Amino acid sequence: MSQAENIPQPENGFYVLVTGANSGLGLGIGTRLIDEFLQTRPQTESLVLIITTRDQRKGDATIARLQEHLRKVCKNHERTLPGISRVLQQRVHFRQERLDLLSLLSVQRLSKRLRDTTPKLDVVICNAGIGGWTGINWPLAIWSIVTTWRKALSYPTFKISGIGWVAKPQIAADKEVEEPALGEVFCANNFGHYLLGHYVAPLLARHPPSEDTRGRIIWISSLEAYDFTFDIEDMQGIGSRVPYESSKRLTDIMAITSALPTTSKAVDQYLEASGPSEKTTKPRIYVSHPGICGTSIVPLPLILEYLMFAAFYLARWLGSQWHCVTVEKGAVAMVWLALAKQSTLDSMERKEGVGKWGSATDFWGQERVERSEVAGWGWGGKVGEHKRKGRDPYAQDLTKESQDKFVESGKKCWEDMEQLRLEWEHRLRQAGVSIEMH
Numbered sequence: 546m547s548q549a550e551n552i553p554q555p556e557n558g559f560y561v562l563v564t565g566a567n568s569g570l571g572l573g574i575g576t577r578l579i580d581e582f583l584q585t586r587p588q589t590e591s592l593v594l595i596i597t598t599r600d601q602r603k604g605d606a607t608i609a610r611l612q613e614h615l616r617k618v619c620k621n622h623e624r625t626l627p628g629i630s631r632v633l634q635q636r637v638h639f640r641q642e643r644l645d646l647l648s649l650l651s652v653q654r655l656s657k658r659l660r661d662t663t664p665k666l667d668v669v670i671c672n673a674g675i676g677g678w679t680g681i682n683w684p685l686a687i688w689s690i691v692t693t694w695r696k697a698l699s700y701p702t703f704k705i706s707g708i709g710w711v712a713k714p715q716i717a718a719d720k721e722v723e724e725p726a727l728g729e730v731f732c733a734n735n736f737g738h739y740l741l742g743h744y745v746a747p748l749l750a751r752h753p754p755s756e757d758t759r760g761r762i763i764w765i766s767s768l769e770a771y772d773f774t775f776d777i778e779d780m781q782g783i784g785s786r787v788p789y790e791s792s793k794r795l796t797d798i799m800a801i802t803s804a805l806p807t808t809s810k811a812v813d814q815y816l817e818a819s820g821p822s823e824k825t826t827k828p829r830i831y832v833s834h835p836g837i838c839g840t841s842i843v844p845l846p847l848i849l850e851y852l853m854f855a856a857f858y859l860a861r862w863l864g865s866q867w868h869c870v871t872v873e874k875g876a877v878a879m880v881w882l883a884l885a886k887q888s889t890l891d892s893m894e895r896k897e898g899v900g901k902w903g904s905a906t907d908f909w910g911q912e913r914v915e916r917s918e919v920a921g922w923g924w925g926g927k928v929g930e931h932k933r934k935g936r937d938p939y940a941q942d943l944t945k946e947s948q949d950k951f952v953e954s955g956k957k958c959w960e961d962m963e964q965l966r967l968e969w970e971h972r973l974r975q976a977g978v979s980i981e982m983h
């Protein structure tokens with residue numbers, strides 16, 4: 546049986562890969578994508594939603610939940626337009642795959658499978674991630690929530706991080722290939738996705754320049770991607786007291802600078818073999834964040850989970866635009882980035898610069914996409930630009946010096962990541978375990 550059998554390949558398919566789709570934001574992205582795709586795309590187009598989970602059980606459960614959601618959406622449409630349900634059902638195809646971002650071989654295995662069985666990819670949403678926290682400093686949490694309510698719930702300082710965590714070895718001990726430590730949070734939140742993006746870049750590139758679209762890699766960052774959490778000499782955050790925040794700052798730096806001429810050598814190498822040519826266009830990397838949503842990324846007992854949701858709603862009603870609270874609302878920025886026309890994104894960037902796209906809501910919970918400030922870049926990389934709402938407590942106005950520093954660190958991060966990728970690929974090959982793509 547060929548590998549492509551049982552794998553949906555509809556004509557005029559729009560292929561979206563979402564990692565870590567079985568819970569939290571990943572599930573919200575899946576359901577929102579179905580809703581918006583069916584509402585905004587012509588009837589001739591079909592969505593192929595490829596979800597990844599760490600095991601089959603989670604994959605089956607996720608597909609079942611997405612199918613249930615699709616049934617509900619179709620039922621609602623059927624009420625206004627009898628007969629439409631069948632048409633809509635046929636426009637959404639599901640496929641599940643395995644991915645463990647802490648195993649580089651798992652990333653290679655999935656990439657090879659995608660390259661062997663998928664005609665193209667339109668969007669890869671790098672959603673999966675871990676916090677790497679061991680608990681909550683409760684006295685500090687209570688004190689800061691009581692004294693600085695909104696700040697404490699938007700920019701918490703009370704999560705306790707595991708320090709020095711490293712991923713399990715990638716190569717079996719009997720292979721006698723020495724391997725250096727790989728920061729666990731870094732590997733799950735940055736490096737695993739980074740490799741995935743590199744290997745699937747040729748699939749993302751399969752868009753002729755004449756189409757109003759380009760393959761897109763969407764990285765997920767956070768409001769907590771503060772400048773001071775990141776040390777360029779410890780890119781993997783192994784010595785960091787806040788490895789999660791460090792991983793998200795790295796995400797911001799690399800995504801924003803990926804569009805600048807200073808990084809083009811490393812970025813071109815990263816997206817190698819992906820064009821441009823008559824049939825291909827170089828993919829783009831975008832960065833987004835979901836605001837603040839109630840998910841199990843910070844595991845809490847049920848009663849505290851209820852309290853967390855109550856506190857999040859209160860923060861929204863007291864004026865915090867970032868409290869999306871539910872994952873469906875938190876997914877608005879990622880789904881917009883996935884479905885927007887290329888000409889729309891390009892013209893927004895031409896006018897206001899490259900940006901970090903966040904999910905926000907108003908008092909009533911009406912969600913929208915908002916640019917988010919990035920230290921050393923501002924909202925669009927323009928010194929003196931008009932200031933917006935939702936700044937973090939450490940925000941400083943953009944200066945020429947801080948911007949130069951940001952751009953310079955972007956260049957170094959791209960060079961260091963490329964070097965790390967090449968070193969790991971070499972190591973896996975040397976151990977005889979690497980999965981070759983061709």
Ligand SMILES: NC(=O)c1ccc[n+]([C@@H]2O[C@H](COP(=O)([O-])OP(=O)(O)OC[C@H]3O[C@@H](n4cnc5c(N)ncnc54)[C@H](OP(=O)(O)O)[C@@H]3O)[C@@H](O)[C@H]2O)c1
Nearest residue numbers: 565569570599645646647672673674767837838840841842
């Ligand atoms: N919730 C928020 O307010 C918030 C705010 C800012 C940013 N984010 C970002 O949003 C993304 C999703 O977070 P969430 O809040 O939805 O958390 P979540 O509910 O814990 O979901 C995390 C997802 O990542 C998967 N995952 C974890 N480790 C993995 C690995 N090694 N390999 C493959 N998949 C792995 C999980 O799968 P398992 O079920 O198998 O563990 C799960 O599907 C993350 O990147 C997070 O940093 C969330």
